[in-house]
Amino acid sequence: MSSNFTLPLRWLALVFLLGATGCTTIQPPQRNHLDSSNARLAECAHWFAALDEAVSRNGVTDVAARRVVGFPYLRIDRFLAAMKDNAQGDAKVYRAWVERMRELDADGRRVEIANLPATGIVDMATVDRDEVILRAENCAAALLAADTSSPAAAAELYRRAFVADDYSTLKRALGLYELTRIPFYAGVSAWQDRTRQTFADAQQGKPPAHPVLRYVPPEIPVYTRREVSSILARASKHPLGLPQLTGQERNRLFATYAPIFEIETSGDPDRIGRLFWSSATTPQVDLSVSVVYRRLGYTRVGNRTLLQLVYTAWMPERPRDGSLDLLGGHLDGIVWRVTLAPDGEPVLFDSIHPCGCYHMFFPTPRLKPLPARQHILEWSFTPTTLPAIPETVRLRVAVQAGTHYLHDVSLSESTAGRKYRFAEYDELRTLPLPGGGSRSIFGPDGLIAGTERGERFLFWPMGIASAGAMRQSSTQATAFVGRRHFDDADILEKRFQLLDQAGPGNPGTANKSPDP
Numbered sequence: 001m002s003s004n005f006t007l008p009l010r011w012l013a014l015v016f017l018l019g020a021t022g023c024t025t026i027q028p029p030q031r032n033h034l035d036s037s038n039a040r041l042a043e044c045a046h047w048f049a050a051l052d053e054a055v056s057r058n059g060v061t062d063v064a065a066r067r068v069v070g071f072p073y074l075r076i077d078r079f080l081a082a083m084k085d086n087a088q089g090d091a092k093v094y095r096a097w098v099e100r101m102r103e104l105d106a107d108g109r110r111v112e113i114a115n116l117p118a119t120g121i122v123d124m125a126t127v128d129r130d131e132v133i134l135r136a137e138n139c140a141a142a143l144l145a146a147d148t149s150s151p152a153a154a155a156e157l158y159r160r161a162f163v164a165d166d167y168s169t170l171k172r173a174l175g176l177y178e179l180t181r182i183p184f185y186a187g188v189s190a191w192q193d194r195t196r197q198t199f200a201d202a203q204q205g206k207p208p209a210h211p212v213l214r215y216v217p218p219e220i221p222v223y224t225r226r227e228v229s230s231i232l233a234r235a236s237k238h239p240l241g242l243p244q245l246t247g248q249e250r251n252r253l254f255a256t257y258a259p260i261f262e263i264e265t266s267g268d269p270d271r272i273g274r275l276f277w278s279s280a281t282t283p284q285v286d287l288s289v290s291v292v293y294r295r296l297g298y299t300r301v302g303n304r305t306l307l308q309l310v311y312t313a314w315m316p317e318r319p320r321d322g323s324l325d326l327l328g329g330h331l332d333g334i335v336w337r338v339t340l341a342p343d344g345e346p347v348l349f350d351s352i353h354p355c356g357c358y359h360m361f362f363p364t365p366r367l368k369p370l371p372a373r374q375h376i377l378e379w380s381f382t383p384t385t386l387p388a389i390p391e392t393v394r395l396r397v398a399v400q401a402g403t404h405y406l407h408d409v410s411l412s413e414s415t416a417g418r419k420y421r422f423a424e425y426d427e428l429r430t431l432p433l434p435g436g437g438s439r440s441i442f443g444p445d446g447l448i449a450g451t452e453r454g455e456r457f458l459f460w461p462m463g464i465a466s467a468g469a470m471r472q473s474s475t476q477a478t479a480f481v482g483r484r485h486f487d488d489a490d491i492l493e494k495r496f497q498l499l500d501q502a503g504p505g506n507p508g509t510a511n512k513s514p515d516p
Helices: 010-022 028-033 040-057 080-083 084-090 091-115 118-123 129-148 152-162 169-176 177-205 227-237 247-257 425-429 456-462
Strands: 067-069 070-077 213-216 261-266 274-276 284-286 291-301 304-318 329-340 348-354 360-363 367-369 394-399 406-414 421-424 497-500
Touching: 028 040, 028 177, 028 213, 040 070, 040 118, 040 129, 067 091, 070 129, 070 152, 080 091, 080 284, 080 291, 084 091, 084 152, 091 129, 091 425, 129 152, 129 169, 169 456, 177 406, 213 304, 227 247, 227 304, 247 304, 247 421, 284 304, 291 425, 421 425
Parallel strands: 261 394, 291 421
Antiparallel strands: 067 070, 213 261, 274 284, 291 304, 304 329, 329 348, 348 360, 367 497, 394 406
């Protein structure tokens, strides 16, 4: 695209307003670029401000990764935030760190521009979405080049390279958290005790309360552990430890470790399916096709990055059990995560519901549990442990009807059942609308509108916005007592010690930093 881009009158008014208010919402170095004598930098800084305003005004902000204040071409997630110290001390890691933040912003921009209504695209002085994307890429390159050569900009980047947690300190203060957390923790502990008993009953052969539907992975060739180890060994050569997977490798990796879901089924609310937009204001579930959504994740142990495979199955609802039921509502689901050691062996499985609730850990013998840092704290609830997982065996995840609580996790050699399909979790950020265009199922706050639960009126002193509502993977707070997120980069090493051969870059020791 040519550089003689002209801002429409609406954005000229915005530019004037930014100058009149001292750019209170835009921070250096972007604020400095707004007044730069370099016409190209000034133009790009104004254009990004205009694009961000259009995205915000139309409610299509994407929070899969968070924006870095003052750097409109960068976004960050909790994994990258955890790599900040490494980046400061190693130029190679720094370049990869910034490049990854650029990739996350390009991805977020793609989603936001795709979801902008036609009027929002016209407001950017074009009718072509691809042109807006290209403009964002070109301006990002110009601003990045300028900021890379500025020590002051680098200092600002390190200072702002963080992801705020998804807890409201104000709500906790108003709710007298230090006192109210005690009865809340008692309630959590009671649920954990009941869950342990439920798992014990299942392992002793207690029959299911309803017919069971068995969902098994698609027929995709799987890898041997040796093959996975080879793929992960390549990842160790990346400055951030990230695997550079081909489409086929990614497909086969997910197939290799995919779980079997056994779901007690009393009706449609207990079936899994594909999310779609209808004329309703909240997404619906198409039960004619069984779908499991997949995405990659990463965690840090010592100086290593471990690959995580995340599987999400969606259900139409958690049925309300009477008018006083605070937990029922539209949409529900199961999130299942597999964390791989560098040799390809799964060492930890954990699960939540898409609300971030009911976090359970299922360690294998290669993990040694570490004690909680405080007495009253949700730490690493483990209803059962698992043996070492043989290559030829899958894990069976058993789910109750109605509540969709997990009630057993065990090995299974049988592959019989209803086959589910894979779909990409990122598809949920740009689902097609019936009348054309697209929209994310997640709002700018990461929540899925229309999935609110009554428990939010009771649980607000714990500081979680709309407790019980379904939410985007990057916003899943998983503890009422304490602070914990599903995508915390240190979630494994704070709670477990990986029993492994020590060596260079492979310490296998626990992080000793205090729990937040």
